[in-house]
Amino acid sequence: MLLAQPEANYDETKIPKFSVPDPLTSFSGLTITDSLQWEEKRKLEIFQFFEKQIYGKVPALLDEYSFKVIEQDNNALGGKAQRKQIAVGLKKNGRTLNFNILLYLPNGHENAPVFLGYNFHGNHTVTNDPNVIITEAWNANSTDLKISNNKATEASRGVRANRWPIDKMLDKGYGLATVYYGEIDPDKNDFSDGLHSLFYDEEQTKPKTNEWGSIAAWAFGLSRAMDYLDNDTNISNVIVFGHSRLGKAALWAGATDPRFTGVISNNSGCGGAALSKRKFGETIGRINNSFPHWFSESFKKYSNREETLPVDQHQLLTLIAPRPLYVASAIEDEWADPKGEFLSAQHASKVYELYGKKGISLTDVHEVDRPIQQTLAYHMRSGKHDVTDYDWDQYITWAETFSR
Known part of the structure:
Protein backbone atom coordinates (compact mmCIF):
# COMPACT_ATOMS: atom_id res chain seq x y z
CA MET A 1 0.00 0.00 0.00
CA GLY A 56 17.18 -8.48 3.80
CA LYS A 57 18.87 -11.86 4.17
CA VAL A 58 20.14 -13.94 1.27
CA PRO A 59 17.96 -17.05 1.73
CA ALA A 60 20.48 -19.76 0.81
CA LEU A 61 23.75 -20.61 -0.90
CA LEU A 62 24.03 -21.12 -4.65
CA ASP A 63 24.22 -24.70 -5.85
CA GLU A 64 27.02 -23.80 -8.25
CA TYR A 65 28.54 -20.96 -10.24
CA SER A 66 30.85 -20.75 -13.24
CA PHE A 67 33.06 -18.33 -15.15
CA LYS A 68 34.02 -18.31 -18.79
CA VAL A 69 36.13 -15.76 -20.64
CA ILE A 70 34.06 -15.28 -23.79
CA GLU A 71 36.18 -12.54 -25.38
CA GLN A 72 39.71 -11.27 -24.85
CA ASP A 73 41.98 -8.73 -26.55
CA ASN A 74 45.43 -7.97 -25.15
CA ASN A 75 45.75 -4.86 -27.31
CA ALA A 76 42.49 -3.04 -26.57
CA LEU A 77 41.87 0.72 -26.46
CA GLY A 78 44.79 1.51 -28.74
CA GLY A 79 47.12 -0.84 -26.93
CA LYS A 80 46.53 0.60 -23.47
CA ALA A 81 44.63 -2.32 -22.04
CA GLN A 82 43.84 -5.96 -21.92
CA ARG A 83 40.10 -6.41 -22.32
CA LYS A 84 38.23 -9.44 -21.06
CA GLN A 85 34.53 -10.16 -21.14
CA ILE A 86 33.60 -12.86 -18.67
CA ALA A 87 30.30 -14.72 -18.57
CA VAL A 88 29.25 -15.62 -15.03
CA GLY A 89 26.68 -18.35 -14.49
CA LEU A 90 24.75 -18.76 -11.22
CA LYS A 91 22.69 -21.88 -10.59
CA LYS A 92 20.13 -22.74 -7.90
CA ASN A 93 17.22 -25.20 -7.82
CA GLY A 94 17.83 -26.10 -11.45
CA ARG A 95 17.46 -22.44 -12.50
CA THR A 96 20.23 -20.33 -14.02
CA LEU A 97 21.08 -16.62 -14.23
CA ASN A 98 23.92 -15.25 -16.36
CA PHE A 99 25.68 -11.89 -16.38
CA ASN A 100 28.77 -10.44 -18.06
CA ILE A 101 31.76 -8.70 -16.52
CA LEU A 102 33.62 -6.19 -18.68
CA LEU A 103 37.22 -5.99 -17.46
CA TYR A 104 39.97 -3.63 -18.60
CA LEU A 105 43.47 -4.06 -17.14
CA PRO A 106 46.33 -1.62 -17.85
CA ASN A 107 49.08 -3.00 -20.04
CA GLY A 108 52.52 -2.67 -18.52
CA HIS A 109 51.25 -3.01 -14.94
CA GLU A 110 51.41 -6.35 -13.20
CA ASN A 111 48.98 -7.07 -10.35
CA ALA A 112 46.90 -3.96 -10.93
CA PRO A 113 44.27 -2.76 -8.46
CA VAL A 114 40.78 -2.65 -9.95
CA PHE A 115 37.68 -0.54 -9.44
CA LEU A 116 34.55 -2.70 -9.60
CA GLY A 117 31.23 -0.96 -10.14
CA TYR A 118 27.82 -1.49 -11.61
CA ASN A 119 26.64 0.56 -14.56
CA PHE A 120 23.02 1.61 -15.15
CA HIS A 121 22.35 0.66 -18.79
CA GLY A 122 24.84 -1.91 -20.04
CA ASN A 123 28.58 -2.51 -20.28
CA HIS A 124 28.55 -1.09 -23.82
CA THR A 125 27.40 2.29 -22.48
CA VAL A 126 30.57 2.96 -20.44
CA THR A 127 32.88 3.07 -23.47
CA ASN A 128 32.85 3.63 -27.23
CA ASP A 129 34.84 0.41 -27.65
CA PRO A 130 32.94 -1.35 -30.49
CA ASN A 131 33.85 -4.81 -29.20
CA VAL A 132 31.94 -4.58 -25.92
CA ILE A 133 28.89 -6.84 -25.93
CA ILE A 134 25.48 -5.13 -25.87
CA THR A 135 23.32 -6.38 -23.01
CA GLU A 136 20.15 -8.30 -23.84
CA ALA A 137 18.62 -7.74 -20.40
CA TRP A 138 15.61 -5.54 -19.64
CA ASN A 139 16.63 -1.88 -19.66
CA ALA A 140 14.89 1.25 -18.39
CA ASN A 141 13.82 3.46 -21.27
CA SER A 142 15.65 6.77 -21.70
CA THR A 143 15.25 9.19 -24.60
CA ASP A 144 18.52 10.93 -23.67
CA LEU A 145 20.41 7.64 -23.62
CA LYS A 146 18.72 6.29 -26.77
CA ILE A 147 17.11 3.31 -25.08
CA SER A 148 13.54 2.39 -26.05
CA ASN A 149 11.26 -0.64 -25.84
CA ASN A 150 13.27 -1.62 -22.73
CA LYS A 151 16.09 -2.83 -24.97
CA ALA A 152 19.63 -1.56 -25.48
CA THR A 153 20.94 -1.22 -29.02
CA GLU A 154 24.04 0.01 -30.80
CA ALA A 155 22.62 3.55 -30.53
CA SER A 156 23.37 3.59 -26.79
CA ARG A 157 27.02 2.60 -27.09
CA GLY A 158 29.21 5.01 -25.12
CA VAL A 159 26.34 7.17 -23.85
CA ARG A 160 27.64 6.93 -20.25
CA ALA A 161 31.36 7.11 -21.02
CA ASN A 162 31.42 10.52 -19.27
CA ARG A 163 30.98 8.74 -15.93
CA TRP A 164 33.81 6.25 -16.49
CA PRO A 165 37.21 7.88 -17.25
CA ILE A 166 38.76 4.58 -18.29
CA ASP A 167 41.84 6.13 -19.92
CA LYS A 168 42.60 8.04 -16.72
CA MET A 169 42.29 4.86 -14.65
CA LEU A 170 44.56 2.93 -17.02
CA ASP A 171 47.16 5.72 -17.12
CA LYS A 172 47.32 5.61 -13.32
CA GLY A 173 47.75 1.83 -13.33
CA TYR A 174 44.18 0.93 -12.34
CA GLY A 175 41.81 -1.46 -14.01
CA LEU A 176 38.04 -1.29 -14.31
CA ALA A 177 35.53 -4.10 -13.93
CA THR A 178 31.89 -3.29 -14.56
CA VAL A 179 28.58 -5.14 -14.75
CA TYR A 180 25.13 -4.03 -15.86
CA TYR A 181 23.06 -4.23 -12.69
CA GLY A 182 19.91 -5.14 -14.61
CA GLU A 183 21.47 -8.48 -15.52
CA ILE A 184 21.43 -9.36 -11.81
CA ASP A 185 17.98 -8.02 -11.03
CA PRO A 186 15.98 -5.76 -13.36
CA ASP A 187 15.24 -2.52 -11.52
CA LYS A 188 11.45 -2.73 -11.37
CA ASN A 189 8.96 -3.85 -8.77
CA ASP A 190 8.79 -7.39 -10.08
CA PHE A 191 10.59 -10.24 -8.36
CA SER A 192 9.86 -12.78 -11.10
CA ASP A 193 12.73 -12.22 -13.52
CA GLY A 194 15.99 -11.71 -11.62
CA LEU A 195 18.29 -13.32 -9.11
CA HIS A 196 15.59 -13.76 -6.44
CA SER A 197 13.63 -16.23 -8.54
CA LEU A 198 16.47 -18.77 -8.49
CA PHE A 199 15.92 -19.26 -4.77
CA TYR A 200 12.14 -19.58 -4.65
CA ASP A 201 10.31 -22.55 -3.20
CA GLU A 202 7.53 -24.02 -5.28
CA GLU A 203 4.78 -21.43 -5.92
CA GLN A 204 6.80 -18.63 -4.24
CA THR A 205 6.62 -15.34 -6.18
CA LYS A 206 8.54 -12.87 -4.02
CA PRO A 207 11.05 -12.87 -1.15
CA LYS A 208 9.84 -13.49 2.40
CA THR A 209 9.46 -10.57 4.82
CA ASN A 210 13.04 -10.46 6.08
CA GLU A 211 14.65 -11.69 2.85
CA TRP A 212 16.60 -9.67 0.33
CA GLY A 213 15.35 -6.81 -1.76
CA SER A 214 17.06 -5.65 -4.94
CA ILE A 215 19.87 -3.76 -3.19
CA ALA A 216 20.96 -6.92 -1.38
CA ALA A 217 20.67 -8.88 -4.64
CA TRP A 218 22.89 -6.33 -6.40
CA ALA A 219 25.38 -6.57 -3.53
CA PHE A 220 25.32 -10.36 -3.91
CA GLY A 221 26.09 -9.95 -7.61
CA LEU A 222 29.10 -7.76 -6.81
CA SER A 223 30.43 -10.54 -4.60
CA ARG A 224 29.96 -13.07 -7.40
CA ALA A 225 31.95 -10.78 -9.70
CA MET A 226 34.55 -10.66 -6.92
CA ASP A 227 34.72 -14.46 -6.99
CA TYR A 228 36.17 -14.17 -10.48
CA LEU A 229 38.36 -11.10 -9.86
CA ASP A 230 39.80 -12.66 -6.70
CA ASN A 231 41.22 -15.48 -8.80
CA ASP A 232 42.60 -13.40 -11.68
CA THR A 233 46.36 -13.40 -11.13
CA ASN A 234 46.71 -10.03 -12.89
CA ILE A 235 44.66 -8.28 -10.18
CA SER A 236 46.10 -7.25 -6.80
CA ASN A 237 42.97 -5.97 -5.04
CA VAL A 238 39.47 -4.68 -5.72
CA ILE A 239 37.77 -1.44 -4.65
CA VAL A 240 33.99 -1.56 -4.98
CA PHE A 241 32.31 1.60 -6.25
CA GLY A 242 28.71 2.70 -6.70
CA HIS A 243 26.70 5.80 -7.54
CA SER A 244 23.22 6.61 -6.20
CA ARG A 245 21.17 3.40 -5.72
CA LEU A 246 24.24 1.47 -6.76
CA GLY A 247 26.19 3.31 -4.06
CA LYS A 248 23.77 1.75 -1.58
CA ALA A 249 24.55 -1.64 -3.11
CA ALA A 250 28.31 -0.99 -2.96
CA LEU A 251 28.10 -0.13 0.74
CA TRP A 252 26.13 -3.28 1.53
CA ALA A 253 28.55 -5.34 -0.58
CA GLY A 254 31.44 -3.86 1.38
CA ALA A 255 29.69 -4.65 4.67
CA THR A 256 28.94 -8.24 3.69
CA ASP A 257 32.17 -9.15 1.86
CA PRO A 258 35.54 -8.39 3.50
CA ARG A 259 37.44 -9.25 0.31
CA PHE A 260 36.79 -5.74 -1.04
Whole structure:
Protein backbone atom coordinates (compact mmCIF):
# COMPACT_ATOMS: atom_id res chain seq x y z
CA MET A 1 0.00 0.00 0.00
CA LEU A 2 1.35 3.43 -0.95
CA LEU A 3 1.27 5.94 1.87
CA ALA A 4 0.69 9.66 1.41
CA GLN A 5 3.98 11.48 1.81
CA PRO A 6 4.56 14.92 3.35
CA GLU A 7 6.40 17.53 1.31
CA ALA A 8 10.13 16.86 1.15
CA ASN A 9 12.02 18.94 3.70
CA TYR A 10 15.03 20.99 2.57
CA ASP A 11 15.07 23.33 5.57
CA GLU A 12 17.65 22.57 8.28
CA THR A 13 15.49 24.37 10.85
CA LYS A 14 12.67 21.87 10.28
CA ILE A 15 14.71 18.76 10.96
CA PRO A 16 13.18 16.93 13.95
CA LYS A 17 15.18 16.54 17.13
CA PHE A 18 16.92 13.19 17.12
CA SER A 19 19.88 11.44 18.68
CA VAL A 20 22.44 9.55 16.63
CA PRO A 21 22.71 5.97 17.96
CA ASP A 22 26.16 5.40 19.43
CA PRO A 23 27.94 2.65 17.48
CA LEU A 24 30.06 1.97 20.58
CA THR A 25 27.10 1.22 22.86
CA SER A 26 25.53 -2.19 22.32
CA PHE A 27 21.77 -2.78 22.22
CA SER A 28 22.06 -4.05 25.81
CA GLY A 29 23.97 -0.94 26.96
CA LEU A 30 27.53 -2.33 26.93
CA THR A 31 30.22 0.27 26.20
CA ILE A 32 32.74 -0.81 23.56
CA THR A 33 36.29 0.38 24.23
CA ASP A 34 38.55 -1.46 21.77
CA SER A 35 38.53 -3.17 18.39
CA LEU A 36 38.45 -6.68 19.87
CA GLN A 37 35.29 -5.85 21.83
CA TRP A 38 33.85 -4.30 18.69
CA GLU A 39 34.47 -7.46 16.69
CA GLU A 40 33.21 -9.81 19.39
CA LYS A 41 30.33 -7.87 20.99
CA ARG A 42 28.97 -5.18 18.70
CA LYS A 43 29.71 -5.59 15.00
CA LEU A 44 27.63 -8.73 14.54
CA GLU A 45 24.49 -7.36 16.18
CA ILE A 46 24.59 -4.24 13.99
CA PHE A 47 25.16 -6.38 10.90
CA GLN A 48 22.28 -8.70 11.77
CA PHE A 49 19.91 -5.78 12.23
CA PHE A 50 20.74 -4.33 8.82
CA GLU A 51 20.57 -7.78 7.28
CA LYS A 52 17.17 -8.75 8.69
CA GLN A 53 15.40 -5.40 8.97
CA ILE A 54 16.76 -3.22 6.17
CA TYR A 55 18.42 -4.94 3.19
CA GLY A 56 17.18 -8.48 3.80
CA LYS A 57 18.87 -11.86 4.17
CA VAL A 58 20.14 -13.94 1.27
CA PRO A 59 17.96 -17.05 1.73
CA ALA A 60 20.48 -19.76 0.81
CA LEU A 61 23.75 -20.61 -0.90
CA LEU A 62 24.03 -21.12 -4.65
CA ASP A 63 24.22 -24.70 -5.85
CA GLU A 64 27.02 -23.80 -8.25
CA TYR A 65 28.54 -20.96 -10.24
CA SER A 66 30.85 -20.75 -13.24
CA PHE A 67 33.06 -18.33 -15.15
CA LYS A 68 34.02 -18.31 -18.79
CA VAL A 69 36.13 -15.76 -20.64
CA ILE A 70 34.06 -15.28 -23.79
CA GLU A 71 36.18 -12.54 -25.38
CA GLN A 72 39.71 -11.27 -24.85
CA ASP A 73 41.98 -8.73 -26.55
CA ASN A 74 45.43 -7.97 -25.15
CA ASN A 75 45.75 -4.86 -27.31
CA ALA A 76 42.49 -3.04 -26.57
CA LEU A 77 41.87 0.72 -26.46
CA GLY A 78 44.79 1.51 -28.74
CA GLY A 79 47.12 -0.84 -26.93
CA LYS A 80 46.53 0.60 -23.47
CA ALA A 81 44.63 -2.32 -22.04
CA GLN A 82 43.84 -5.96 -21.92
CA ARG A 83 40.10 -6.41 -22.32
CA LYS A 84 38.23 -9.44 -21.06
CA GLN A 85 34.53 -10.16 -21.14
CA ILE A 86 33.60 -12.86 -18.67
CA ALA A 87 30.30 -14.72 -18.57
CA VAL A 88 29.25 -15.62 -15.03
CA GLY A 89 26.68 -18.35 -14.49
CA LEU A 90 24.75 -18.76 -11.22
CA LYS A 91 22.69 -21.88 -10.59
CA LYS A 92 20.13 -22.74 -7.90
CA ASN A 93 17.22 -25.20 -7.82
CA GLY A 94 17.83 -26.10 -11.45
CA ARG A 95 17.46 -22.44 -12.50
CA THR A 96 20.23 -20.33 -14.02
CA LEU A 97 21.08 -16.62 -14.23
CA ASN A 98 23.92 -15.25 -16.36
CA PHE A 99 25.68 -11.89 -16.38
CA ASN A 100 28.77 -10.44 -18.06
CA ILE A 101 31.76 -8.70 -16.52
CA LEU A 102 33.62 -6.19 -18.68
CA LEU A 103 37.22 -5.99 -17.46
CA TYR A 104 39.97 -3.63 -18.60
CA LEU A 105 43.47 -4.06 -17.14
CA PRO A 106 46.33 -1.62 -17.85
CA ASN A 107 49.08 -3.00 -20.04
CA GLY A 108 52.52 -2.67 -18.52
CA HIS A 109 51.25 -3.01 -14.94
CA GLU A 110 51.41 -6.35 -13.20
CA ASN A 111 48.98 -7.07 -10.35
CA ALA A 112 46.90 -3.96 -10.93
CA PRO A 113 44.27 -2.76 -8.46
CA VAL A 114 40.78 -2.65 -9.95
CA PHE A 115 37.68 -0.54 -9.44
CA LEU A 116 34.55 -2.70 -9.60
CA GLY A 117 31.23 -0.96 -10.14
CA TYR A 118 27.82 -1.49 -11.61
CA ASN A 119 26.64 0.56 -14.56
CA PHE A 120 23.02 1.61 -15.15
CA HIS A 121 22.35 0.66 -18.79
CA GLY A 122 24.84 -1.91 -20.04
CA ASN A 123 28.58 -2.51 -20.28
CA HIS A 124 28.55 -1.09 -23.82
CA THR A 125 27.40 2.29 -22.48
CA VAL A 126 30.57 2.96 -20.44
CA THR A 127 32.88 3.07 -23.47
CA ASN A 128 32.85 3.63 -27.23
CA ASP A 129 34.84 0.41 -27.65
CA PRO A 130 32.94 -1.35 -30.49
CA ASN A 131 33.85 -4.81 -29.20
CA VAL A 132 31.94 -4.58 -25.92
CA ILE A 133 28.89 -6.84 -25.93
CA ILE A 134 25.48 -5.13 -25.87
CA THR A 135 23.32 -6.38 -23.01
CA GLU A 136 20.15 -8.30 -23.84
CA ALA A 137 18.62 -7.74 -20.40
CA TRP A 138 15.61 -5.54 -19.64
CA ASN A 139 16.63 -1.88 -19.66
CA ALA A 140 14.89 1.25 -18.39
CA ASN A 141 13.82 3.46 -21.27
CA SER A 142 15.65 6.77 -21.70
CA THR A 143 15.25 9.19 -24.60
CA ASP A 144 18.52 10.93 -23.67
CA LEU A 145 20.41 7.64 -23.62
CA LYS A 146 18.72 6.29 -26.77
CA ILE A 147 17.11 3.31 -25.08
CA SER A 148 13.54 2.39 -26.05
CA ASN A 149 11.26 -0.64 -25.84
CA ASN A 150 13.27 -1.62 -22.73
CA LYS A 151 16.09 -2.83 -24.97
CA ALA A 152 19.63 -1.56 -25.48
CA THR A 153 20.94 -1.22 -29.02
CA GLU A 154 24.04 0.01 -30.80
CA ALA A 155 22.62 3.55 -30.53
CA SER A 156 23.37 3.59 -26.79
CA ARG A 157 27.02 2.60 -27.09
CA GLY A 158 29.21 5.01 -25.12
CA VAL A 159 26.34 7.17 -23.85
CA ARG A 160 27.64 6.93 -20.25
CA ALA A 161 31.36 7.11 -21.02
CA ASN A 162 31.42 10.52 -19.27
CA ARG A 163 30.98 8.74 -15.93
CA TRP A 164 33.81 6.25 -16.49
CA PRO A 165 37.21 7.88 -17.25
CA ILE A 166 38.76 4.58 -18.29
CA ASP A 167 41.84 6.13 -19.92
CA LYS A 168 42.60 8.04 -16.72
CA MET A 169 42.29 4.86 -14.65
CA LEU A 170 44.56 2.93 -17.02
CA ASP A 171 47.16 5.72 -17.12
CA LYS A 172 47.32 5.61 -13.32
CA GLY A 173 47.75 1.83 -13.33
CA TYR A 174 44.18 0.93 -12.34
CA GLY A 175 41.81 -1.46 -14.01
CA LEU A 176 38.04 -1.29 -14.31
CA ALA A 177 35.53 -4.10 -13.93
CA THR A 178 31.89 -3.29 -14.56
CA VAL A 179 28.58 -5.14 -14.75
CA TYR A 180 25.13 -4.03 -15.86
CA TYR A 181 23.06 -4.23 -12.69
CA GLY A 182 19.91 -5.14 -14.61
CA GLU A 183 21.47 -8.48 -15.52
CA ILE A 184 21.43 -9.36 -11.81
CA ASP A 185 17.98 -8.02 -11.03
CA PRO A 186 15.98 -5.76 -13.36
CA ASP A 187 15.24 -2.52 -11.52
CA LYS A 188 11.45 -2.73 -11.37
CA ASN A 189 8.96 -3.85 -8.77
CA ASP A 190 8.79 -7.39 -10.08
CA PHE A 191 10.59 -10.24 -8.36
CA SER A 192 9.86 -12.78 -11.10
CA ASP A 193 12.73 -12.22 -13.52
CA GLY A 194 15.99 -11.71 -11.62
CA LEU A 195 18.29 -13.32 -9.11
CA HIS A 196 15.59 -13.76 -6.44
CA SER A 197 13.63 -16.23 -8.54
CA LEU A 198 16.47 -18.77 -8.49
CA PHE A 199 15.92 -19.26 -4.77
CA TYR A 200 12.14 -19.58 -4.65
CA ASP A 201 10.31 -22.55 -3.20
CA GLU A 202 7.53 -24.02 -5.28
CA GLU A 203 4.78 -21.43 -5.92
CA GLN A 204 6.80 -18.63 -4.24
CA THR A 205 6.62 -15.34 -6.18
CA LYS A 206 8.54 -12.87 -4.02
CA PRO A 207 11.05 -12.87 -1.15
CA LYS A 208 9.84 -13.49 2.40
CA THR A 209 9.46 -10.57 4.82
CA ASN A 210 13.04 -10.46 6.08
CA GLU A 211 14.65 -11.69 2.85
CA TRP A 212 16.60 -9.67 0.33
CA GLY A 213 15.35 -6.81 -1.76
CA SER A 214 17.06 -5.65 -4.94
CA ILE A 215 19.87 -3.76 -3.19
CA ALA A 216 20.96 -6.92 -1.38
CA ALA A 217 20.67 -8.88 -4.64
CA TRP A 218 22.89 -6.33 -6.40
CA ALA A 219 25.38 -6.57 -3.53
CA PHE A 220 25.32 -10.36 -3.91
CA GLY A 221 26.09 -9.95 -7.61
CA LEU A 222 29.10 -7.76 -6.81
CA SER A 223 30.43 -10.54 -4.60
CA ARG A 224 29.96 -13.07 -7.40
CA ALA A 225 31.95 -10.78 -9.70
CA MET A 226 34.55 -10.66 -6.92
CA ASP A 227 34.72 -14.46 -6.99
CA TYR A 228 36.17 -14.17 -10.48
CA LEU A 229 38.36 -11.10 -9.86
CA ASP A 230 39.80 -12.66 -6.70
CA ASN A 231 41.22 -15.48 -8.80
CA ASP A 232 42.60 -13.40 -11.68
CA THR A 233 46.36 -13.40 -11.13
CA ASN A 234 46.71 -10.03 -12.89
CA ILE A 235 44.66 -8.28 -10.18
CA SER A 236 46.10 -7.25 -6.80
CA ASN A 237 42.97 -5.97 -5.04
CA VAL A 238 39.47 -4.68 -5.72
CA ILE A 239 37.77 -1.44 -4.65
CA VAL A 240 33.99 -1.56 -4.98
CA PHE A 241 32.31 1.60 -6.25
CA GLY A 242 28.71 2.70 -6.70
CA HIS A 243 26.70 5.80 -7.54
CA SER A 244 23.22 6.61 -6.20
CA ARG A 245 21.17 3.40 -5.72
CA LEU A 246 24.24 1.47 -6.76
CA GLY A 247 26.19 3.31 -4.06
CA LYS A 248 23.77 1.75 -1.58
CA ALA A 249 24.55 -1.64 -3.11
CA ALA A 250 28.31 -0.99 -2.96
CA LEU A 251 28.10 -0.13 0.74
CA TRP A 252 26.13 -3.28 1.53
CA ALA A 253 28.55 -5.34 -0.58
CA GLY A 254 31.44 -3.86 1.38
CA ALA A 255 29.69 -4.65 4.67
CA THR A 256 28.94 -8.24 3.69
CA ASP A 257 32.17 -9.15 1.86
CA PRO A 258 35.54 -8.39 3.50
CA ARG A 259 37.44 -9.25 0.31
CA PHE A 260 36.79 -5.74 -1.04
CA THR A 261 39.90 -3.75 -0.18
CA GLY A 262 38.03 -0.45 -0.20
CA VAL A 263 34.53 0.93 -0.73
CA ILE A 264 33.32 4.09 -2.52
CA SER A 265 29.83 5.54 -2.05
CA ASN A 266 29.01 8.31 -4.55
CA ASN A 267 25.81 10.28 -3.75
CA SER A 268 24.18 7.19 -2.19
CA GLY A 269 21.70 9.16 -0.04
CA CYS A 270 18.77 7.57 1.80
CA GLY A 271 19.35 3.91 2.58
CA GLY A 272 23.00 4.49 1.69
CA ALA A 273 25.37 6.83 3.53
CA ALA A 274 22.90 9.54 4.65
CA LEU A 275 21.44 9.60 8.15
CA SER A 276 17.78 8.56 8.02
CA LYS A 277 16.68 10.28 11.23
CA ARG A 278 17.27 13.75 9.78
CA LYS A 279 14.25 13.29 7.48
CA PHE A 280 15.88 15.60 4.95
CA GLY A 281 15.31 15.15 1.20
CA GLU A 282 14.43 11.56 0.42
CA THR A 283 13.07 9.69 3.45
CA ILE A 284 12.43 6.05 4.27
CA GLY A 285 8.74 6.48 3.52
CA ARG A 286 9.44 8.04 0.15
CA ILE A 287 12.04 5.48 -0.91
CA ASN A 288 9.83 2.55 0.11
CA ASN A 289 6.91 4.09 -1.79
CA SER A 290 8.86 4.83 -4.96
CA PHE A 291 11.04 1.73 -4.95
CA PRO A 292 9.22 -0.94 -2.91
CA HIS A 293 11.54 -3.65 -4.27
CA TRP A 294 14.84 -2.19 -3.07
CA PHE A 295 14.75 -3.16 0.60
CA SER A 296 13.35 -6.04 2.62
CA GLU A 297 9.63 -6.01 3.31
CA SER A 298 10.48 -5.66 7.01
CA PHE A 299 11.99 -2.21 6.36
CA LYS A 300 8.58 -0.80 5.47
CA LYS A 301 7.54 -0.65 9.12
CA TYR A 302 9.97 2.25 9.48
CA SER A 303 8.34 4.30 6.69
CA ASN A 304 7.58 7.75 8.17
CA ARG A 305 8.73 6.33 11.54
CA GLU A 306 12.49 6.88 11.37
CA GLU A 307 12.53 7.81 15.07
CA THR A 308 11.77 4.17 15.95
CA LEU A 309 14.90 2.83 14.22
CA PRO A 310 17.46 1.59 16.78
CA VAL A 311 20.23 2.17 14.21
CA ASP A 312 21.12 4.71 11.55
CA GLN A 313 23.19 4.61 8.40
CA HIS A 314 26.48 5.65 10.02
CA GLN A 315 26.42 2.19 11.58
CA LEU A 316 26.33 0.66 8.12
CA LEU A 317 29.58 2.53 7.43
CA THR A 318 31.14 1.13 10.61
CA LEU A 319 30.68 -2.41 9.29
CA ILE A 320 33.33 -1.65 6.67
CA ALA A 321 35.97 -0.60 9.25
CA PRO A 322 38.93 -0.75 9.30
CA ARG A 323 39.02 -1.00 5.49
CA PRO A 324 39.22 2.26 3.53
CA LEU A 325 35.86 3.91 2.82
CA TYR A 326 35.10 7.02 0.75
CA VAL A 327 31.76 8.83 1.08
CA ALA A 328 31.10 11.56 -1.49
CA SER A 329 28.30 14.09 -1.92
CA ALA A 330 27.33 16.96 -4.23
CA ILE A 331 26.23 20.34 -2.88
CA GLU A 332 23.17 20.62 -5.18
CA ASP A 333 22.07 17.03 -4.54
CA GLU A 334 19.74 17.89 -1.66
CA TRP A 335 17.53 14.84 -2.30
CA ALA A 336 20.50 12.69 -1.18
CA ASP A 337 21.17 14.97 1.85
CA PRO A 338 24.89 15.81 1.53
CA LYS A 339 25.07 17.08 5.10
CA GLY A 340 23.49 13.84 6.31
CA GLU A 341 26.14 11.88 4.42
CA PHE A 342 28.90 13.98 5.98
CA LEU A 343 27.51 13.58 9.50
CA SER A 344 27.20 9.85 8.93
CA ALA A 345 30.89 9.64 8.03
CA GLN A 346 31.75 11.70 11.11
CA HIS A 347 29.82 9.46 13.48
CA ALA A 348 31.24 6.29 11.90
CA SER A 349 34.78 7.53 12.40
CA LYS A 350 34.91 6.57 16.09
CA VAL A 351 34.91 2.91 15.05
CA TYR A 352 37.78 3.53 12.64
CA GLU A 353 39.62 5.17 15.52
CA LEU A 354 39.37 1.91 17.50
CA TYR A 355 41.69 0.43 14.87
CA GLY A 356 44.04 3.41 14.87
CA LYS A 357 42.66 4.66 11.55
CA LYS A 358 41.75 8.27 10.79
CA GLY A 359 38.31 9.37 9.73
CA ILE A 360 36.32 12.59 9.81
CA SER A 361 36.81 14.57 13.01
CA LEU A 362 33.81 16.05 14.82
CA THR A 363 35.52 19.42 14.33
CA ASP A 364 35.74 19.02 10.54
CA VAL A 365 33.24 20.85 8.35
CA HIS A 366 31.93 19.88 4.92
CA GLU A 367 33.52 22.50 2.67
CA VAL A 368 32.73 22.39 -1.03
CA ASP A 369 35.53 20.96 -3.19
CA ARG A 370 37.82 20.46 -0.15
CA PRO A 371 38.28 16.69 0.20
CA ILE A 372 39.18 15.12 3.54
CA GLN A 373 41.27 12.13 2.54
CA GLN A 374 41.76 9.78 5.45
CA THR A 375 41.11 6.05 5.73
CA LEU A 376 37.47 7.12 6.02
CA ALA A 377 37.38 9.92 3.44
CA TYR A 378 34.79 12.46 2.37
CA HIS A 379 34.23 15.18 -0.18
CA MET A 380 31.34 17.40 -1.21
CA ARG A 381 31.87 18.72 -4.69
CA SER A 382 30.17 21.47 -6.64
CA GLY A 383 27.29 20.40 -8.86
CA LYS A 384 24.44 17.93 -9.01
CA HIS A 385 23.67 14.22 -8.62
CA ASP A 386 26.21 12.64 -10.97
CA VAL A 387 29.65 11.04 -11.27
CA THR A 388 32.27 13.47 -12.56
CA ASP A 389 35.97 13.58 -13.39
CA TYR A 390 36.45 15.52 -10.15
CA ASP A 391 35.02 12.58 -8.20
CA TRP A 392 37.29 10.07 -9.94
CA ASP A 393 40.36 12.29 -9.47
CA GLN A 394 39.74 12.15 -5.70
CA TYR A 395 39.04 8.40 -5.67
CA ILE A 396 42.20 7.56 -7.61
CA THR A 397 44.38 9.83 -5.45
CA TRP A 398 42.89 8.30 -2.29
CA ALA A 399 43.21 4.72 -3.56
CA GLU A 400 46.91 5.23 -4.28
CA THR A 401 47.50 5.55 -0.54
CA PHE A 402 46.48 1.95 0.19
CA SER A 403 46.00 -0.13 -2.95
CA ARG A 404 49.59 -0.60 -4.09
